[in-house]
Amino acid sequence: MDVIEKVGEKVKVFLNGEISPAASLAKVMASDYNNGLVDNVPPLSYLFDKNNIYYPSAIGLFFPDQITTYFNLTIFPGGVPTQSFSIYIKPKGYIGVEHWYANETDGSLIGMIQNQTVPFVIPSLAYWVTSFKYFDLYKTDAVYGDPYVVVNSTACIYYSVKLYNRTLLAKGVKKTVGISKVNVSLLNIEKYLKKVTVLGRGYVLVSETTDFVIGGSINTTAADSKSRVKMFELTERNSGKLMKELAGKYGTISNTPTTTEINSMGIDYIVKRMDFVLENMKWNLFLVIYKEDLTKVTNINTAISAGVAVAILLIGIILSMIVGYVITRPLTYLKKQFALIKKFDLELVQFNSSSFKEVNSIYKDLFNMVSWLNDFKSFLPESIFLQLSNIEEEGKPKPSVQETSHDMKKHDPHHNIHATYSSHSIDHTATDNSSSNSMRSLIASKLGKTGLFKLGLQMKNVSVISIMINPEGLGNNPDTITKIFSRIASGLSALSKTLKADLQITSIHEYQLSFVDSFSKKKPNLVAVECAIKVSKVLDNVLTCYSELDLSQGNPIFSIGISSGKANVGNLGTSNLRYYSIVGPCCTNAKTLATIGSIYHAKILADGNTITDEAKPFFVSRPIDRLLLGPSRSSEKDISTVYEVFKENNYENDEWLYELEQQKKNLKYKDFERAFQIFDLVKENKIEPSEVMQKLYESIDILNGHLLTNPEDSVVTSHLVKVFEYFTREGVSSFGALQMILNYHTQVNQNMKSYSTSGVSAQKASDFEITNYTFNSY
Known part of the structure; x- marks a missing residue:
């Protein structure tokens, strides 16, 4: 029965895919009307474009006194199916309706078919009455109507959506003034159902709950080829008689159980009924199977299955014996080698070869794995190997006095010859005739020449993310710190592996992720910003749940800085100890940006080398300050614009309404771009000195306006207002203000101060400063 289901x-x-797009199309047109994109008489080009999306049998806007609707109908002149494309137009105030031929290329009017002058009362038509009946019945704004037969054409079903008075809608009042309606012909459904095959002589039928037939794999057409028939009127394979008996047994055929057995006219049937539901529309789907056909198929399948099972069992036993013998020997060998690898006793691993290609491939992989592990040992702390040795010793029984004496002799320097090997070689202490000696010598020679991880630095494009967590946010509770750190480490580890980043944990409050330019499609700065946004979401989830910091005061829980540029990247150290390092100002700049972020209450800050013109379209960001970056090879000051990053600027194709809404919300960030424009204009000499003061006052007005509408953004906005007011106040002249704008930057320093107190009583004494040393953070 699973096959039948x-x-x-x-x-x-298929039914869902054939019908449901009409609902989406009708909703789009209703939304366009309610939002003022089209009027009561929509442009023909608008309706034609919508018609070309899905080619429904009819599409249009309907009002009590006017309509505009295209029709794609299959008519049958002389019994031959022919496609007709036309349009009905009822102008406002006109008693009748105009019927025109329409151009299938652009939807324009070709010629009039009929000018109906008799009264054409839209509110009295069946689809109008039915739509509003269902609107009230189901308490909804959109419904499916009942199927009906179009004059001289096929049966169809339609979807209606309410249109509202837009003036009242803007005030929150919904007053219906019309409907958008899309018709879908049932002809394609009928054609599809005729091709559906069920087990043996079985067939499928689809009907309304009113018992009218939608279609089926048997003949469901009326004698006149136009009228609709009920399930009880079908004649082929006595299906009408069967449906009538089901209705008599269960009251109505809609009450038929999901699966039932029935005898009709001496024939046993199995009938499976399924519900097809789309919003307010419900149809019955019947799958009728002859019980005799099902029994035959079951018997045949059982016999075949039994024969195949016996054959497979015999062959399997024979093959398992052969394969088991072939596999057992190399597996036993591999088991011994893996036991050594588990303890990192790589110098004792022996290598072998086999005449079987597959087994020999495993041996080669074993060789490569041991080679890699041997090179990885230089990156691992020695404590790991000590723990492995301790675990191994704990599982062994304590040796007797004789065994201890024997071991002492065995390890006595007079009884053994010790050899020294490089960190890349694999020691060997087996006999001279062992075939594994040559293999270990090969590993030593290969890895000693090149190595998997070369020492040295190379200049590359790098993006560094510095993550700083407010220590107060973690609190002092060990359990809380443990939970938070485990979740942060887990999230950052997963991101670093997915995005191919190097993760370094400086402390529980500071983390660093670095991205190096490679052959990947995305540049490191783009990947870094994308990663920072994901990190921000991870930290938001973790710290919001577990942080002990009082968030009501606006205290930042964390801040992220991103800096990009060229840096020397590579491994430093010796063959025994290696350290992956990034040598350049990016690390310090990223940390500086993270520090500034905590001051500005900004989660993500990035420099100008990260948010380039190429990167700006992909992210929602805004400029908030200018920062003096760390030392570079150039003697000139490296002043970079600091950008606050909020989120990615991408949406799915079907989310255009959401995208429009988000673009409106993002307009507030454009204020900062317009205010910051003065820095670019001055830097690029695109503004006259006489225009500087006016531009400064414009920028101040923009930011003050932004502050009024967005008081929660006071930290950054107030800072910029103070900066620009300082330029206007201290610049004296336009030329002086221009120079101040050109040289403006923020610099992060560190201070070292020495204090003491004066007075006899410590309670009355006050601190006084002895020394104050200021030095750059880098």
Whole structure:
């Protein structure tokens, strides 16, 4: 029966795909009207474009006294199916309706078919009455109507959506003034159902709950080829008689159980009924199977299955014996080698070869794995190997006095010859005739020449992310710190592996992720910003749940800085100890940006080398300050614009309404771009000195306006207002203000101060400063 059910599910998927797009199309038109994009008489080009999306049998806007609707109909002149494309137009105030031929290329009017002058009362038409009946019945703004037969054409079903008075809608009042309606012909459904095959002589039928037939794999057409028939009127394979008996047994055929057995006219049937539901529309799907056909198929399948099972069992036993013998020997060998690898006793691993290609490939992989592990040992702390040795010793029984004496002799320097090997070689202490000696010598020679991790630095494009967590946010509770750190480390580790970043944990409050330019499609600065946004979400989830910091005061829980540029990257150290390092100002600049972020209450800050013109379209960001970056090879000061990054600027194709809404919300960030424009204009000499003061006052007005509408953004906005007011106040002249704008930057320093107190009583004494040394943070 699972096969039968899959046939039913397949039919339901087709029905959904054939009908549901009409609902989406009608909703889009209703939304366009309610939002003022089209009027009561929409442009023909608008309706034609919508018509070309799905080619429904009819599409249009309907009002009590006017309509505009295209029709794609299959008519049958002389019994031959022919496609007709036309349009009905009822102008406002006109008693009748105009019927025109329409151009299938652009939807324009070709010629009039009929000018109906008799009264054409839209509110009295069946689809109008039915739509509003269902609107009230189901308490909704959109409904499916009942199927009906179009004059001289096929049966169809339609979807209606309410249109509202837009003036009242803007005030929150919904007053219906019309409907948008899309028709879908049932002809394609009928054609599809005729091709559906069920087990043996079985067939499928689809009907309304009113018992009218939608279609089926048997003949469901009326004698006149136009009228609709009920399930009880079908004649082929006595299906009408069967449906009538089901209705008599269960009251109505809609009450038929999901699966039932029935005898009709001496024939046993198995009938499976399934519901097909779309919003307010509900259809019955019947799958009728002859019980005799099912029994035959079951018997045949059982016999075949039994024969195949016996054959497979015999062959399997024989093959398992052969394969087991072949596999057992190399597996036993591998088991011994893996036991040595588990303890990192790589110098004792022996290498072998086999005449079987597959087994020999495993041996080669074993060789490569041991080679890599041998090179990785230089990156691992020695404590790991000590723990492995301790675990191994704990599992062994304590040696006797004789065994201890024997071991002492065995390890006595007079009884053994010690050899020294490089960190890349694999020691060997087996006999001279062992075949594994040559293999270990090969590893030593290969890894000693090149190595997997070369020492030295190379100049590359690098993006560094510095993550700083407010220590107060973690609190002092050990359990809380443990929970937070484990979740942060887990999230950062997963991101670093996914985005191919190097993760370094400086402390529980500071983390660093670095991205190096490679052959990947994305540049490191783009990947870094994307990663920072994901890190911000991870930290938001973790710290919001577990942080002990009082967030009501606006205290920042964390801040992230991103800096990009060229840096020397590579491994430093010796063959026994290596350290992956990034030598350049990016690390310090990223940390500086993170520090500034905690001051500005900004989660993510990035420099100008990160948010380039190429990167700006992909992210929602804004400029908030200018920062003097760390030392570079140039003698000139490296002043960079600091950007606050909020989120990615990408949406799915079907989310255009959401994208429009987000673009409106993002308009407030444009204030900062307009205010900051003066820095670029001055830097690029695109503004006259006489215009500087006016531009400064414009920028101040923009920011003050932004502050009024967004008081929560006071930290950054107030700082910029103070800066620009300082330029206007201290610049004296336009030329002086221009020079101040050109040289403006923020510099982060560190201070070292020495204090003492004066007075006899410590309670009355006050601190006084002895020394104050200021030095750059880098």
